[in-house]
Amino acid sequence: xxxxxxxxxxxxxxxxxxxxxxxxxxxxxxxxxxxxxxxxxxxxxxxxxxxxxxxxxxxxxxxxxxxxxxxxxxxxxxxxxxxxxxxxxxxxxxxxxxxxxxxxxxxxxxxxxxx
Numbered sequence: 001x002x003x004x005x006x007x008x009x010x011x012x013x014x015x016x017x018x019x020x021x022x023x024x025x026x027x028x029x030x031x032x033x034x035x036x037x038x039x040x041x042x043x044x045x046x047x048x049x050x051x052x053x054x055x056x057x058x059x060x061x062x063x064x065x066x067x068x069x070x071x072x073x074x075x076x077x078x079x080x081x082x083x084x085x086x087x088x089x090x091x092x093x094x095x096x097x098x099x100x101x102x103x104x105x106x107x108x109x110x111x112x113x114x115x
Contacts, residue, residue, distance in 0.1 A: 003036040003107060004028050006053060007070070008043040013099075015107030022048040026056050034064035036107070038099055041069075041076025054080045058087045065091075070098035 005016040006025045012018035016036070019025035021043055028034070041050040050071060057063055067084060069077045081096045088094055 001033045001035045002028065004034055004064070005038045006043070006050060007038075007040040008047070010040070010070075013104050013107065015104075015109075015111035022050075022052045022056075025053045029053070029057065029062050029064075030060070034062075036066045036068070036099070036103070037064040038068040038070050039080060041071035041073040041080060050076060051079050051083070054083050058083060063088055063092045066093040066095070068095045068097065068099045 003016045004019055004025060005012045006019045006022075008020050016038070017028060019028055029037075039050045039053060043049055050069075067088070069080055071077050071080075077096065081094070084092075084094050
């Protein structure tokens with residue numbers, strides 16, 4: 001199981017696989033089961049946004065166990081959250097905000113132990 005951090009700019013936290021654009025994120029989602037997915041919305045000027053990843057998840061049914069929206073775009077966060085909340089199965093933990101520090105620490109420790 002992998003954990004994905006989609007962002008074109010921010011540093012990828014320890015224990016996560018970085019996806020710098022929509023296509024990378026889709027490939028990762030399709031390649032393995034995903035525990036935690038953290039999504040940015042704005043991914044660079046003229047580039048597809050995080051909503052395209054959300055549409056892919058809904059279309060394929062490839063839902064991660066937990067989803068966080070760390071974007072600084074209020075409108076983008078609202079779009080992604082709305083679509084996910086309308087379609088995600090009850091078993092998916094959907095969070096309308098960034099990952100808590102405790103989760104980041106947990107993933108970092110797990111990554112250190114696996115090295």
